[in-house]
Amino acid sequence: xxxxxxxxRVITLREMRPDDAADALAIIGDxxxxxWLSFDSRDRAAAVAxxxxxxxxxxxxxxxxxxxxxxxxDTEDRMIGxxxxxxxxxxxxxxxxxxxxxxxxxxxxxxxxxxxMGYGFHELRLHRITAAIxxxxxxxxxxAKRLGMxxxxxxxxxxxxxxxWRNSLLYSIxxxxxxxxxx
Numbered sequence: 001x002x003x004x005x006x007x008x009r010v011i012t013l014r015e016m017r018p019d020d021a022a023d024a025l026a027i028i029g030d031x032x033x034x035x036w037l038s039f040d041s042r043d044r045a046a047a048v049a050x051x052x053x054x055x056x057x058x059x060x061x062x063x064x065x066x067x068x069x070x071x072x073x074d075t076e077d078r079m080i081g082x083x084x085x086x087x088x089x090x091x092x093x094x095x096x097x098x099x100x101x102x103x104x105x106x107x108x109x110x111x112x113x114x115x116x117m118g119y120g121f122h123e124l125r126l127h128r129i130t131a132a133i134x135x136x137x138x139x140x141x142x143x144a145k146r147l148g149m150x151x152x153x154x155x156x157x158x159x160x161x162x163x164x165w166r167n168s169l170l171y172s173i174x175x176x177x178x179x180x181x182x183x
Contacts, residue, residue, distance in 0.1 A: 002059055006068070008115035011108050013068040013083055016054040020069055021047050023079035023100075032101040036137045038159040038168075063087075066119070070099065070112045083112040085120050091127035093120055110143050114182075117147060121178045128175070132158060132168035144171040148181045 003015040016024075025047035027033050034041045042050070054067040070081035081099035088094055095117065099109045120126040132155060133140045149171035158168035 002063075004066075004068075004119075006115050006119050008111040010072065010106070011081075011111045011115065012071050012073070012077075013112065013115055013119075014071060014077070015058055016051050016067065016069045016079070016082070018051060018055065020079045021051045023069075024051050024082075026102075027079075027081060027098055027100050030101055033098055035162065036134055036140065037098055038096075038132070038161055040161055066116065066124075068116065070097075070108060072103075072108065081108060081112060083116040085116055085124070085126075085129070087124075088130075091125060093124075093126055093129050095129050095131040104139075109139070110146055113143055114147055117173070117178065118182060121175050121182075126175065128172060129178075130170060130172040132170055135167055135169055141169065141171075147173065148177055149173045150177075 006013040021044070025044050028042045028047055028050065029044070031041050057065055057067065065084060065086045067082060067084045069079040070083055071077045072080055080103045082097065084096040085093040086096070095113060097109055097112050099112070117129055120129055131144050131149060133144060135154070150173065152170040152172050155168040155170055157165040159166050
């Protein structure tokens with residue numbers, strides 16, 4: 001199952017490559033993006049380590065995560081974001097995603113999340129996918145709702161980021177629910 005490429009409606013998900021480090025830094029080194037994520041902005045060394053780790057873990061058997069680059073056709077396959085399914089147990093995964101702030105507002109996050117969730121339910125035979133979202137992250141909450149995820153509750157002091165503890169809102173979707181809305 002390595003390497004994989006998954007076409008979406010407006011994006012393509014593909015395996016991360018060593019030459020993605022600069023594009024990764026433009027995402028995880030940008031406070032506008034990491035303000036919404038579960039970690040603080042990172043430097044170039046951390047971006048390189050992130051990419052190297054993703055490349056290494058993608059080749060594990062069994063695979064424990066699908067941490068994929070988001071690319072748009074007109075960007076010549078350049079990484080503008082990432083989408084991740086972290087396998088967490090029996091037929092379950094945690095969803096995560098981020099898009100370069102310069103590319104916000106074009107539906108890329110929704111398409112990336114939809115595409116990786118479809119892969120998770122259809123190819124990986126997952127039963128449940130969850131997403132933990134910061135309470136102030138209206139854009140990601142809208143993505144979760146748009147994709148049929150249901151609010152489950154609040155995780156108190158779930159992550160420590162930007163110098164403080166932050167709650168997360170837990171959303172989930174089950175395979176039968178996905179199949180009824182995604183066809």
